[in-house]
Amino acid sequence: xxxxxxxxxxxxxxxxxxxxxxxxxxxxxxxxxxxxxxxxxxxxxxxxxxxxxxxxxxxxxxxxxxxxxxxxxxxxxxxxxxxxxxxxxxxxxxxxxxxxxxxxxxxxxxxxxxxxxxxxxxxxxxxxxxxxxxxxxxxxxxxx
Ligand SMILES: CC(C)(COP(=O)(O)OP(=O)(O)OC[C@H]1O[C@@H](n2cnc3c(N)ncnc32)[C@H](O)[C@@H]1OP(=O)(O)O)[C@@H](O)C(=O)NCCC(=O)NCCS
Numbered sequence: 001x002x003x004x005x006x007x008x009x010x011x012x013x014x015x016x017x018x019x020x021x022x023x024x025x026x027x028x029x030x031x032x033x034x035x036x037x038x039x040x041x042x043x044x045x046x047x048x049x050x051x052x053x054x055x056x057x058x059x060x061x062x063x064x065x066x067x068x069x070x071x072x073x074x075x076x077x078x079x080x081x082x083x084x085x086x087x088x089x090x091x092x093x094x095x096x097x098x099x100x101x102x103x104x105x106x107x108x109x110x111x112x113x114x115x116x117x118x119x120x121x122x123x124x125x126x127x128x129x130x131x132x133x134x135x136x137x138x139x140x141x142x143x144x
Pocket of ligand 1: 035083084086090091092094095096097098118119120122125126127129130
């Protein structure tokens, strides 16, 4: 399934593609910047999401990857938004919200009934107000 949407970002256009093509290095660069870790170009993002995820969404501006989100799942009715990231120089332009919106539509289209996410306190406005998630009980154990 390939779902494409074009949305304006200022005077330029950002293209959103469900299960769009990407190179692992592109996502690793974006992810390292967004989550503040060292880049590891050995990590096989393509193999990981093609093998295990329901899908992912690429946001590209002039061909450059400016946003990405991974949609993991249980193979049935539950999908999980993870690794949502937008490049810092494109932040607060609605790209993150649009990425999640494409993920919501694609997960629904795939037959999923629930889309889950968890996040830190400072992202409540993003996930609740902008993306439309509602608060629920959830649990977490640190395995580190
Ligand atoms: C979180 C992230 C994906 C948001 O992407 P974005 O494109 O900047 O988000 P949007 O422009 O769609 O934001 C919509 C609204 O969400 C809220 N929001 C977004 N990012 C926020 C932040 N960092 N802190 C507080 N509120 C935020 C704001 O209300 C914003 O509206 P406003 O710009 O009019 O105030 C991006 O900041 C990012 O990549 N962060 C680093 C990685 C990360 O923490 N990812 C989330 C993992 S759970």
